[in-house]
Amino acid sequence: MEFGKSSDEVMFKKWSDAFKDPFVFFFTKWVEKTSMVELMQNRNYFLGIYQSQKYKIWRGYAFENLAHNHILELKDALGIGAVFTTSHYWRYVPKNTEEQGVQIDLLIIRADGVANIIECKFTNKPFVITKKYAYELENKATVFNEQTNHKFMTTVVMLTLNGVKENEYSGYLLGDDMLIGDIV
Numbered sequence: 001m002e003f004g005k006s007s008d009e010v011m012f013k014k015w016s017d018a019f020k021d022p023f024v025f026f027f028t029k030w031v032e033k034t035s036m037v038e039l040m041q042n043r044n045y046f047l048g049i050y051q052s053q054k055y056k057i058w059r060g061y062a063f064e065n066l067a068h069n070h071i072l073e074l075k076d077a078l079g080i081g082a083v084f085t086t087s088h089y090w091r092y093v094p095k096n097t098e099e100q101g102v103q104i105d106l107l108i109i110r111a112d113g114v115a116n117i118i119e120c121k122f123t124n125k126p127f128v129i130t131k132k133y134a135y136e137l138e139n140k141a142t143v144f145n146e147q148t149n150h151k152f153m154t155t156v157v158m159l160t161l162n163g164v165k166e167n168e169y170s171g172y173l174l175g176d177d178m179l180i181g182d183i184v
Contacts, residue, residue, distance in 0.1 A: 113152030
């Protein structure tokens with residue numbers, strides 16, 4: 001047992017570390033509770049999962065998990081590897097109907113006062129920033145700054161599998177566009 005920690009704390013640490021592993025993350029969601037009979041009788045079991053909306057939503061969360069697990073490499077790619085930072089998910093739940101809520105996939109708060117909002121998008125082709133999505137990005141930065149009283153620079157970085165397609169909105173608010181393959 002680790003010095004100064006209860007057995008519950010040690011078990012939680014081991015359990016939480018396991019969920020950072022991509023295979024364990026996949027296994028516990030898609031295989032563990034599936035019977036061997038179901039797996040053996042359905043030759044295309046995983047193809048069926050892959051095409052489901054439930055899987056598409058899950059792989060977005062898995063992609064965010066990958067970004068959180070590679071924060072050091074992400075910082076290096078941003079050129080801030082030596083800067084002290086904190087990183088986490090962030091969201092704001094509106095208190096009334098006049099306010100808008102937002103969710104930030106990965107927020108990096110830097111010791112130099114800059115906040116990097118990292119948007120993680122897993123798509124099979126280059127991600128397209130539409131006029132509506134550009135507004136959502138701007139709104140995330142605005143709500144974050146208002147709710148936290150952040151007075152320094154806030155940038156938006158897109159982390160994608162296949163890049164961002166250039167269009168009239170692709171440069172809007174973006175501090176950077178990064179490919180996950182360049183990081184991991």
